[in-house]
Amino acid sequence: MDLFLQTLLNGLLQSGVYALVAAGLALAVGVVGIVNFAHGEYLMIGAFIAYGMSAVLGVDPLISVTVAALAVFAAGALTYRVAIRHVLVAPELNQMLLTFGIGIVLQNLALLLFGANTRTLSTGYQGSSLAVGPLTVGGPKLVAFLLAAALLGGLYTLLYRSSLGQQMRAVAQNRRGAALIGLNVDRVYLIAFSVACALSGVAGVLVATTLFASPTVGLVFSLKAFAIIVMAGLGNLTGVLWASVLLGVTEALVQTYVPGGGGWSDAVFFLMIFAALVGRSLRGAAR
Amino acid sequence: MKNFLTLAMMLAFSCAGAVKVGVLLPLSGSGSVSGQAAQNGYRLALEEINRAGGVLGKPLELDFADDGSTPAKAVPEFVRLVTVDRVDFMAGGVSSATSIAVSGPARQYNTFMAWIGAAAVTVQDAFAGDPYFFHYHPWAYDNVTAVLAYYRYLKSSKGAKNIAIAYEDGPFGASGIDSLVALLKKNGFNVVLSEKFKSGSGNFGPFVSKAKAAKPDIIHWIGYDVDALPLATEIRQQGLNVGMVYGTPPSWPVGFEKNPLAQGVAGLSLWLPSSPQPASRSFVAAYQKRFGSVTEEYFAPLAYVNLKTLADAINRAGSTDKDKVAAELAKTDVDTPFGRLTFSESGKTKYQGFKAGSWLDFQFRDGARLPVYPVKFARGTIQYNSTR
Numbered sequence: 001m002d003l004f005l006q007t008l009l010n011g012l013l014q015s016g017v018y019a020l021v022a023a024g025l026a027l028a029v030g031v032v033g034i035v036n037f038a039h040g041e042y043l044m045i046g047a048f049i050a051y052g053m054s055a056v057l058g059v060d061p062l063i064s065v066t067v068a069a070l071a072v073f074a075a076g077a078l079t080y081r082v083a084i085r086h087v088l089v090a091p092e093l094n095q096m097l098l099t100f101g102i103g104i105v106l107q108n109l110a111l112l113l114f115g116a117n118t119r120t121l122s123t124g125y126q127g128s129s130l131a132v133g134p135l136t137v138g139g140p141k142l143v144a145f146l147l148a149a150a151l152l153g154g155l156y157t158l159l160y161r162s163s164l165g166q167q168m169r170a171v172a173q174n175r176r177g178a179a180l181i182g183l184n185v186d187r188v189y190l191i192a193f194s195v196a197c198a199l200s201g202v203a204g205v206l207v208a209t210t211l212f213a214s215p216t217v218g219l220v221f222s223l224k225a226f227a228i229i230v231m232a233g234l235g236n237l238t239g240v241l242w243a244s245v246l247l248g249v250t251e252a253l254v255q256t257y258v259p260g261g262g263g264w265s266d267a268v269f270f271l272m273i274f275a276a277l278v279g280r281s282l283r284g285a286a287r
Numbered sequence: 288m289k290n291f292l293t294l295a296m297m298l299a300f301s302c303a304g305a306v307k308v309g310v311l312l313p314l315s316g317s318g319s320v321s322g323q324a325a326q327n328g329y330r331l332a333l334e335e336i337n338r339a340g341g342v343l344g345k346p347l348e349l350d351f352a353d354d355g356s357t358p359a360k361a362v363p364e365f366v367r368l369v370t371v372d373r374v375d376f377m378a379g380g381v382s383s384a385t386s387i388a389v390s391g392p393a394r395q396y397n398t399f400m401a402w403i404g405a406a407a408v409t410v411q412d413a414f415a416g417d418p419y420f421f422h423y424h425p426w427a428y429d430n431v432t433a434v435l436a437y438y439r440y441l442k443s444s445k446g447a448k449n450i451a452i453a454y455e456d457g458p459f460g461a462s463g464i465d466s467l468v469a470l471l472k473k474n475g476f477n478v479v480l481s482e483k484f485k486s487g488s489g490n491f492g493p494f495v496s497k498a499k500a501a502k503p504d505i506i507h508w509i510g511y512d513v514d515a516l517p518l519a520t521e522i523r524q525q526g527l528n529v530g531m532v533y534g535t536p537p538s539w540p541v542g543f544e545k546n547p548l549a550q551g552v553a554g555l556s557l558w559l560p561s562s563p564q565p566a567s568r569s570f571v572a573a574y575q576k577r578f579g580s581v582t583e584e585y586f587a588p589l590a591y592v593n594l595k596t597l598a599d600a601i602n603r604a605g606s607t608d609k610d611k612v613a614a615e616l617a618k619t620d621v622d623t624p625f626g627r628l629t630f631s632e633s634g635k636t637k638y639q640g641f642k643a644g645s646w647l648d649f650q651f652r653d654g655a656r657l658p659v660y661p662v663k664f665a666r667g668t669i670q671y672n673s674t675r
Contacts, residue, residue: 003496010492055542116319120516122546127523138524211489211517212540216316220488255484255493262484262494263456 002134007256008249009135015248016145017206021221022228022240023152024199029229030237031172031192034084034095038103039225040218042072042197044110046204047213051119061121061209062143065202072201076194084193085186110215119213126209144206151202152241155195159237168192220266227269231276247272305348306341306607308597309368310379311389316356317486317511320538321381321586325403326351328590329378331577336594342601349594350374356381358388365389369396375607376401378593381537381586383407383458390414399609401597401616403589404537406430407462408634415635419613423593423640425557426633427463430535431470433555433646437533437660438505439474445671447530451480451503453494453510453518459537460486460509479503486510489517495525504530512540519548530671538584549651551670557585557625557645559656561666567624583656588624596621596628613638 021043028036046068050061079102087095128139159165170178171188179185200218207217228247232239251268255261310329313322329349336347350372354361368374369392376399380386386405390413393400399419406427414420425433441447450471454460461483468478479501482494491514498506506529508518515534522532533553543549560571560581570588575581600616601607617638620629625645633639648660650670657667 003500006496007493010490010496014490014492111315115323116315117323118320118513118540120540120542120546122542122548124547126520126546127548129524129526131526136525138521140520141524210520212513214513251490252493255490256497260456260483262453262482263461265490266485266488 003256006135007252009137011249011252012245013137013141013145013248014252015244016148017203017210017221018224018228018248019152019241019244020148020203020206021200022225022232022244023155023237024196024203025222025225026229026232026237026240027155027192027199028196031168032084032088032189032196033172033175034088034193035092035099036193036196037096037099037222038079038106039196039200040220040222041103041106041110042076042200042218043204043207043221044106044213044215044218045072045075046201047208047217048110048114048119048204049201050205050208051121051213054121054123055119061123061205062147065147065205068201068205069198072204073194073198075201076197077190079197080190080193085189088189107215114213114215116215121208121213123209138210140209144210147206148203151199155199156237158195164188164191224269227273230273233280305346306343306601307348307350307372307374307376308594309350309352309365309372309374309377311352311354311361311365311368311377311385312379313356313381313385314351314353316354317513318356318381318537320512320541321404321584322353322356324538324582324584325379325381325586325590327574327578327582328587329594331574331587332591332594332598334577335573336598342598343606347594347598354382354385356385358385361385362388362392366392366396369398375399376597376601376612378403378597379590380404383410383462386410387413387458393417393420397609399612401593403586403593407458409458409462411634411636416637418637419609420636421613421616421630421638421640422633422636423589423628425641425643425645426639428466428634429641429643430555430646431463431467432643433648434507434533434535435470435474437648438471438476440660441505441531441669441671442475445504445530445669447504447671448475449477449479449501449503450505450507451482451498451501452478453482453484453491453506453508455486455510455514456483457486459511464509484510484514487513489514491518491521492525494518495521495527498529499525499527506532508532508534509536510534511536512538512543515540515543515552516546516548519546519552523548528672538586544583544651544654544656551650551652553648553650553659553669554656555646556583556649556656557641557647558588559583559585559647559649559658561658562624562647563664564622564624564626566622570624585625592623592625592628 025039049068050064053059053064054061087098125139130137167183167188171185228243231243251265254268255265312325333349341347352364378401380402381404383405401421403423454464471478535555596619600612603615604611617630630638647658647664649656649658658664659669
């Protein structure tokens with residue numbers, strides 16, 4: 001029983017970072033209407049900012065969260081101004097090719113600047129943990145989970161309790177209608193895309209504190225984020241939370257209880273994408 | 288005028304027609320620490336060789352290619368080096384997966400390969416009987432022999448008997464796992480857990496949770512540098528009490544030794560800068576002079592030895608004819624930073640260089656790697672119960 005509860009807890013904690021990455025991607029898809037294949041690379045930028053500030057300036061990675069959020073927000077804004085806004089009405093394939101290309105450029109820039117080596121952070125609390133009865137909760141994972149939850153709460157408040165959020169939802173529902181009533185659609189897109197990137201950047205800091213920083217660290221997380229938004233339905237932010245928990249817990253259960261599950265866990269998200277798409281198509285056919 | 292003369296000399300030198308060696312390395316991806324260490328080793332050797340007159344009176348030239356630590360990139364890069372760049376010889380190769388992948392084109396083009404990595408037995412099978420495949424790195428069973436000697440020592444001196452194994456699910460980790468488990472059992476150890484994982488996923492939570500229930504004395508993991516810190520962190524966070532955490536990655540992450548969680552983690556290496564061989568001391572001095580610091584990654588001296596011995600064989604052969612060079616390289620008998628290097632048949636391949644006796648065990652202690660076994664090379668006693 002202890003093993004089962006510990007497995008659920010491991011999965012739940014893992015889902016926090018997944019949700020943070022996926023929420024950003026869902027925002028870009030839902031509001032701006034662009035599938036950002038470079039989303040994982042903004043995570044990578046956040047991870048390197050945490051590493052750089054820790055290794056060079058001796059700043060605790062968790063303090064660098066604000067810097068990473070602002071820096072990646074700015075990087076997202078620059079990307080939007082320079083590239084994304086020009087393909088908003090282009091065919092989807094062109095949009096995908098563009099964001100894919102941006103991802104490759106960012107990865108190679110990181111390779112040039114930092115090299116391909118795996119960079120690890122060292123903090124005094126890295127090995128800390130909290131005992132809850134027979135269960136243990138890793139300190140950095142718990143902090144990452146709580147921070148992710150707080151940011152997602154903030155995002156929810158922004159979307160549903162603020163004027164800017166109202167504008168974002170209006171633009172997401174009907175771009176032309178929003179423009180007709182005088183909303184600055186381009187500005188809303190800029191902010192939504194930049195916030196999406198910033199969320200990914202913060203997730204990068206959390207990844208750096210629990211795993212490592214490397215030019216390719218974003219890939220795995222962006223693949224999982226795609227699985228989550230497919231499960232949740234494109235642009236569905238509330239669904240992202242449940243899909244993230246489902247993915248995190250399923251992965252943990254597979255790793256613990258399926259023979260050789262550690263090797264299968266990366267296939268879980270593909271199976272979940274498959275199941276979600278088949279389920280959706282069956283529901284569509286039934287209607 | 289001086290610049291003009293230098294340019295003229297360089298032109299004359301290049302017109303002489305260089306002997307080209309293609310070097311396929313993981314300069315990016317999961318094996319990049321090893322690949323970059325190897326690249327430095329090759330550069331150092333190349334400069335020394337060309338300073339001493341090159342090979343066959345011509346300059347030696349290296350043509351580096353990045354295999355990205357993936358077979359999908361390794362194969363086209365290998366084929367490009369052999370068919371477009373028309374290199375005379377191929378060197379490098381770190382990962383088993385990429386080496387298996389290039390075995391097909393290597394056979395197709397009859398390529399001469401002086402190979403520094405790839406320990407998996409599946410690579411041995413892929414290059415069985417190949418007259419131009421010289422393998423410098425020990426095979427996986429040689430690693431196992433070395434690890435087993437260390438574990439037997441831990442068993443007799445510390446009572447370590449129960450082993451939990453975490454292995455990555457690629458050829459490096461998975462291909463020899465059954466024989467490793469069988470061998471451990473045959474030698475009186477209990478393998479209480481054996482779990483595969485996806486390298487780079489960083490998710491060791493379930494493995495450590497299960498290991499807590501299994502109560503091992505030793506955690507043995509076979510993976511890559513990206514897995515080192517996530518595993519050490521998870522062990523500490525879940526409070527897993529274990530006598531020894533022992534890893535066999537080809538390289539360790541940059542800065543791992545400075546992390547407090549690395550304290551007591553043990554590993555296997557072919558070489559450390561403190562290795563007592565005279566050839567090691569001169570390599571360390573040359574490396575320090577060239578790069579300003581000393582690496583602890585054994586792929587640097589391994590690449591250095593690789594190119595030096597290949598160049599020597601070409602010079603002795605008096606031509607780049609593959610059969611003549613193979614015959615000369617097979618006669619190699621030199622002191623290296625790892626001890627004496629000779630080639631002999633091993634398993635299914637014709638030319639095997641270093642074997643089990645070359646390995647040594649170390650522990651991360653106070654920010655450095657401390658050799659602890661075999662006893663004759665030890666510079667400190669083993670710290671057991673490192674996480675307890």
